Amino acid sequence: MPALATAVLPRPPVPDGPPPAFGITVSIAHPGELIRVGLQALVGAFPEVARASSFPSWGALRDRPRGSGGELVLIAAELLDGDRQRAQQLRSCGVKVLICLADCEHRTVAAAVEFEPDGFVIERALDAVELRSAMRDVSAGRVHVPAAMTTGLLAEVRRPTKTGAMVGNLLTPREIQTLRLLSEGRSNKQIATRLGIGINGVKRHVGNVLAKLNCPNRTLAAAEAVRLNLI
Template identity: 35%
Template sequence: MATLDVALFMENEVLRRGLEDMLRSSSPVGIVRNCENFAEVETCVRSADCDVLIVSGSARARVGAIAAGGERRRPKILLFVDESDVRAPEVLADLPVDGYLDQRELSAESLSETLRRITVGDIPMPVALAKSLLAHVGGQSAPASRCAVSLTSRERQTLELLAEGLSNKQIGTRLGISQHGAKRLVTSVLLKLGSPNRTAAVMTALKTGIIDFSRSG
């Protein structure tokens, strides 16, 4: 994996400083930028040097503005989530982020793996978040909408694996196909469901009753 330029945008100074130290000792990371306000984030994004922007807390309210800034190249956005997010995951569905990391699972290993996944096009999502999503929305499905979207059997399998929070590589292994083949299936599912990310895709499938997730997880 190429050396990464990573920026931090979070109001919790303890978390920010600890994460900064962890990132500086991570082999994939070359530069760590500490953004104390949104103006500094905008400067970082406009420079097109930032590869990954890590966001948490109230700073997430500005994620939409970052993603819609119109720059030719924006950083991948990694959102830190906590216990309150896992209890109410629906608020995350429409955020234009590229991955999630549960603060309770934070370690040098989990951070490095999440950065690796996000840079190869995966949208990492903690299993706890996926399961919470299933539990929260599972009873709100609408069977009458099942015919609104037509998925192939492979796409349905892929959707179930997305709900388990699996990466493209893991999906490929479970389906017996290549990682690139899995990525194509995931992209197809997101396009058919009109979803900006994996979380939104799972929510859409649950709400519309496209597929029965009762056996998942």
């Protein structure tokens, strides 16, 4: 990852959109020392970050000292070890979770989506602008899906061998319900009321649906769902 090994920018470029709240704490969990230390240095240079810490394992992250302010955790997918409870444990404390994927291959993404994070970043495509954009999105309550991830999965879904049943198997029952409701043009608030869940839960479900259908917005997701006979 050349972007992580170079000198740290004193003030990384600012992407469009409102900034996250000042004073955010960022915890980085990655088994690779070079990547972990590089990310910590990069994130620590962002002016809205009060403190950036790094951890080599799930256990170290779990036992980290907790502050009183907002926290965002950037965690390598392999440290979740296929255990959804780990991601749920982080989110139950009000922590925003960004999953760092080694690549954007279909199987990698499909497995990571099951953790229902607040967003994703792709390790090999990560730089200061993308990382800060991801932090801004999740801090504002939006699910961050990188362009590389959307493009790669879109090509996968559109392969002639891909069927609606294969795509549908990637969606959880709750995501199918969410897909049906957003296809009816319902807002996140209306979906939350119908499903009896919180608005943040709806945002995660919508983000997962968009990622699994490889669609950049709700309109295209609804069209893709009809094309694949998912609804």
